[in-house]
Amino acid sequence: MAKMLEGRVAVVTGAGRGIGRAVALGLAEAGARVVVNDYGVDVHGEAPSTGPAFEVVGEICAQGGEAVANTDSVATWDGAARIIQTAIDHFGRLDILVTCAGILRDRMIFNMTEAEFDAVVAVHLKGTFCCIRHAAPIFRSQRSGRIITFSSGAGLFGNPGQSNYGAAKSGIGGLTKVVARDLGKYGVTCNAIAPVAATRMTLTEEFLRAREIRRQQGIVREERALARLEELKPEDVAPMVVFLASDHAANVNGQFFLVAGSSISLLSQPRPVKTIFKADDRWTLDELDAIVPQTLAEGLVNPAPPREG
Amino acid sequence: MGERLTGKVAVVTGAGRGIGREIAMLLAEEGAAVVVNDAGVNVDGTGGESTPAQTVVEAIRARGGQAVANYDNVADFQAAEQIIETAVREFGRIDILVNNAGILRDRMVFNLSEDDWDAVIAVHLKGTFNCTRHAAVRMRQQKAGRIISMSSTSGLYGNTGQANYGAAKDAIAGLTRVVARELGKYGVTVNAIAPAAQTRMIATIPSKAREIRAQRGVALPGQRVTELPPLRAEPGDVAPFVVYLATDAAKNINGQIFLVRGGLVALLNDPAPVRTITKNGRWSAEEIAQVFPLTLGMDLVNPAPAQPPAEASQ
Numbered sequence: 365m366a367k368m369l370e371g372r373v374a375v376v377t378g379a380g381r382g383i384g385r386a387v388a389l390g391l392a393e394a395g396a397r398v399v400v401n402d403y404g405v406d407v408h409g410e411a412p413s414t415g416p417a418f419e420v421v422g423e424i425c426a427q428g429g430e431a432v433a434n435t436d437s438v439a440t441w442d443g444a445a446r447i448i449q450t451a452i453d454h455f456g457r458l459d460i461l462v463t464c465a466g467i468l469r470d471r472m473i474f475n476m477t478e479a480e481f482d483a484v485v486a487v488h489l490k491g492t493f494c495c496i497r498h499a500a501p502i503f504r505s506q507r508s509g510r511i512i513t514f515s516s517g518a519g520l521f522g523n524p525g526q527s528n529y530g531a532a533k534s535g536i537g538g539l540t541k542v543v544a545r546d547l548g549k550y551g552v553t554c555n556a557i558a559p560v561a562a563t564r565m566t567l568t569e570e571f572l573r574a575r576e577i578r579r580q581q582g583i584v585r586e587e588r589a590l591a592r593l594e595e596l597k598p599e600d601v602a603p604m605v606v607f608l609a610s611d612h613a614a615n616v617n618g619q620f621f622l623v624a625g626s627s628i629s630l631l632s633q634p635r636p637v638k639t640i641f642k643a644d645d646r647w648t649l650d651e652l653d654a655i656v657p658q659t660l661a662e663g664l665v666n667p668a669p670p671r672e673g
Numbered sequence: 674m675g676e677r678l679t680g681k682v683a684v685v686t687g688a689g690r691g692i693g694r695e696i697a698m699l700l701a702e703e704g705a706a707v708v709v710n711d712a713g714v715n716v717d718g719t720g721g722e723s724t725p726a727q728t729v730v731e732a733i734r735a736r737g738g739q740a741v742a743n744y745d746n747v748a749d750f751q752a753a754e755q756i757i758e759t760a761v762r763e764f765g766r767i768d769i770l771v772n773n774a775g776i777l778r779d780r781m782v783f784n785l786s787e788d789d790w791d792a793v794i795a796v797h798l799k800g801t802f803n804c805t806r807h808a809a810v811r812m813r814q815q816k817a818g819r820i821i822s823m824s825s826t827s828g829l830y831g832n833t834g835q836a837n838y839g840a841a842k843d844a845i846a847g848l849t850r851v852v853a854r855e856l857g858k859y860g861v862t863v864n865a866i867a868p869a870a871q872t873r874m875i876a877t878i879p880s881k882a883r884e885i886r887a888q889r890g891v892a893l894p895g896q897r898v899t900e901l902p903p904l905r906a907e908p909g910d911v912a913p914f915v916v917y918l919a920t921d922a923a924k925n926i927n928g929q930i931f932l933v934r935g936g937l938v939a940l941l942n943d944p945a946p947v948r949t950i951t952k953n954g955r956w957s958a959e960e961i962a963q964v965f966p967l968t969l970g971m972d973l974v975n976p977a978p979a980q981p982p983a984e985a986s987q
Contacts, residue, residue: 368958394958441787473852474809478750481802485794489840493790496836500783507982520944522850522928527805531798534847539840541831541976546782548977599955606958607965616965617975618831622946626955629946630969634829634846634930642936646910649675649703652917652938660940666927668857670816 367395368610373455375399375447377438377495378465380416382563383514383598387462388420390602391609392429397455400424401434401447401465407565409467409483412437430455438465438491448498460510460609461499463492463536468565470525481528488532489539496543496554503552510609511547511554513540515620520558520631522667525574533558537620541633544618553617555608558631559601560624562593581668596625604628638662677920679704682764684756686710686747686804687774689725691872692823692908696771697729699912700919701738706764709733710743710756710774716877718776718792739764747774747800757807766815769919770808772801772822772845775838777874782836790837797841798848805852809861818861819919822849824930826867829941831976842867846930850943853928862927864918867941868911869934905935914938 374391378384380402392398400420404413417433424431434450436443451458467487469480492513503509518526519534537556544554560566571593579591601623607613608621620631640647640659678700688697689711701707709729713722726742733740743759745752760767776796778789801822812818827835828843846865853863911933917923932939950968952960 368962390958473806473855474813476806478803481799481806485798485844489794489798489844490790493836493840494787497782497785497790504783507979519844519847519850522847522854524851524854527802527848527851527855530851531802531844531848534850535794535798535828535840535844537847538828538831538843539836541828541843542833542836542839543782545831545833545977546836548975549980551979553975597955603956603958603961607961610958610962612962612965615975615978616970616973617977619973620944621969626953627949627951628956628961628969629949630973632942632945632947634941634944636932636939637942639937639939641938644905644936646907646936647913647938649677649913649917649920652913653920653922656917656922660931660938661923661926664926664929664940666857666862666925668854668927669925670860671858 368606369460370395372396372459372609373451373457374460374462374609375401375451375458375495375499376462376464377401377447377491380404380420382565383559383561383601384464385420386598386602387464387605388431389424390599390606391460391462392424392427392431394606396460396609397430398424399434399447399451399454400431401436401438403437403465404435405467407468407568409469409487438463438495439486441494444491444494445498447495448502457506458499458502459508461495462512462605463495464514465491466514466565468529470529470570472525473527476527484528485532488529489535492536493539496539500543500547503547504550507551509547509552511543511552512605512608513554513556515540515556515558517558517560517622524578541618548617553608553613555616555618556620557601557604558620558622560593560622561596561598561601563598567593600625675703677703678769678916681705681768682760682766683769683771683919684708684710684760684767684804684808685771685773686756686800689713689729691874692868692870692911693771693773694729695909695912696773696915697740698733699916700769701733701740702736703916705769706739707733708743708756708760708763709740710745710747712744712746714776716777716874718778718796747804748795750803753800753803754807756804757811761811767808767811768817769819770804770821771915772804772820774800775823775874777838777877779834779838779877781834785836793837794841797838798844801845801848805848809852809856812861813856813859816860818856820852820861820863821915821918822865824849824865824867826869826932829867829930849930850928857927862918862924864926864928865930866911866915867930867932870906870908870911872908904937907935910935
């Protein structure tokens with residue numbers, strides 16, 4: 365049986381560790397030649413090093429695959445251009461872009477610094493955009509391409525302490541939906557994965573502490589997955605990425621998938637679920653006071669109700 | 674004049690024109706003292722003048738309301754603090770923050786410049802974060818507050834030619850969901866509105882782009898090609914529901930996103946798994962490819978299917 369991605373060329377950002385590494389290895393195993401991009405920073409985005417990218421290239425080559433390292437930062441326009449160009453220079457083309465690079469700087473909104481917000485948005489949101497932006501003209505002119513971005517339950521469901529990360533990851537969601545529509549007619553697909561896996565980014569002391577607190581408060585929705593986070597491996601995310609990168613997913617576009625261990629879910633898109641309508645005029649406040657409690661607001665649960673005292 | 678917001682103090686960003694102006698006016702009509710923030714820029718964020726904010730302040734005062742103008746740029750962290758501090762300095766507190774300021778620079782993703790990306794993200798996303806961040810400190814201390822931010826169907830549904838705007842607006846939705854969970858326990862609610870209205874911002878979208886969106890069924894809501902007249906969409910139609918969210922009646926509505934256009938107000942669902950496949954052990958890509966069409970992918974529609982070259986190049 366021919367390999368699923370034989371002859372394809374992929375770029376994976378943040379591929380030095382965790383999910384990105386697992387994706388790069390998975391794509392290579394499926395026959396793709398891979399640009400392993402990693403800026404080599406710590407979880408907070410500090411102290412770049414070339415080590416992680418080269419280590420993963422070594423792993424891929426040791427398994428008989430083809431790979432090349434790139435250590436540019438996705439967060440700069442020119443760095444992202446060099447990442448994409450690396451694929452062209454070394455392998456002559458680009459078919460698949462997987463944007464995994466990300467950092468974390470958790471803080472409650474009322475304490476968050478400007479730098480903490482900016483750094484996280486720069487790497488996740490701008491980094492994803494920059495790579496897509498430089499890959500898009502190539503995909504458009506060859507009339508094919510696969511973009512797989514990484515969103516997160518943090519933004520989709522709302523994790524306390526992660527307004528920067530949650531905003532960036534939801535922003536990637538919006539970007540994914542627009543790019544799917546901008547590039548779909550050129551035979552390109554763009555989908556997002558919201559992964560849950562135990563990595564250095566997620567299985568932190570802070571996480572374990574926060575998980576305990578959130579458990580006590582009962583204000584976390586993805587509790588079941590997070591409760592067994594330790595069992596959810598980065599390698600579990602790779603097969604879905606390989607599938608989305610393949611011809612089998614040629615018509616899967618603009619979708620979101622939650623991947624946690626052996627569980628893969630299609631996520632709902634935002635849609636109106638309850639509507640009030642007045643044909644000829646705007647609502648008045650008196651009318652809203654009367655109608656909203658029995659309609660739009662009926663059954664709504666405050667995810668973090670006020671506490672006494 | 675109503676009395677629902679008597680004694681309350683509100684900040685409305687981008688309140689010099691369009692939707693923001695109408696929100697500021699209605700907040701004032703309900704008794705709130707309003708900081709009318711507007712940097713007075715063009716739709717693309719260039720320029721800057723004090724007239725729009727000042728005009729709205731005068732209109733509010735002419736009706737017997739309380740208002741003060743502010744011209745700071747929401748995209749600047751320190752300037753945003755000044756917007757919030759203006760409310761505290763002039764009126765003693767901040768109860769309501771409406772994040773409405775925004776600009777537009779549409780371009781297909783393969784032509785979008787770094788500058789067009791940065792400018793739109795800065796005003797919408799960073800601007801919403803900045804104001805929320807500074808207001809959050811005070812709302813947490815006073816154990817009360819209302820934050821209402823403007824998201825958009827551009828990001829929630831996906832509009833062609835708006836990678837920057839769509840990303841920023843969906844990011845605001847994510848920010849809303851997180852901050853709702855952070856501040857809810859302090860008696861603060863945080864919600865978002867995806868508004869649709871005929872403003873100068875909409876007028877900048879090329880009619881061809883609107884036609885293409887309509888044909889694909891990804892039009893701005895209500896703009897599909899049809900024999901029916903389009904739904905009304907006046908900027909003032911958005912204000913009542915925003916003001917409703919700011920009142921005590923909405924104290925338990927938190928972390929939600931609403932679509933508002935004309936006389937239509939809709940609650941949007943939260944993202945949630947709709948179908949799940951599970952097996953014992955790790956999936957292989959081949960296994961996923963086998964089961965996907967019968968399960969997760971059974972009724973998926975490609976929002977922009979591949980076109981033959983001639984059509985696609987139009």
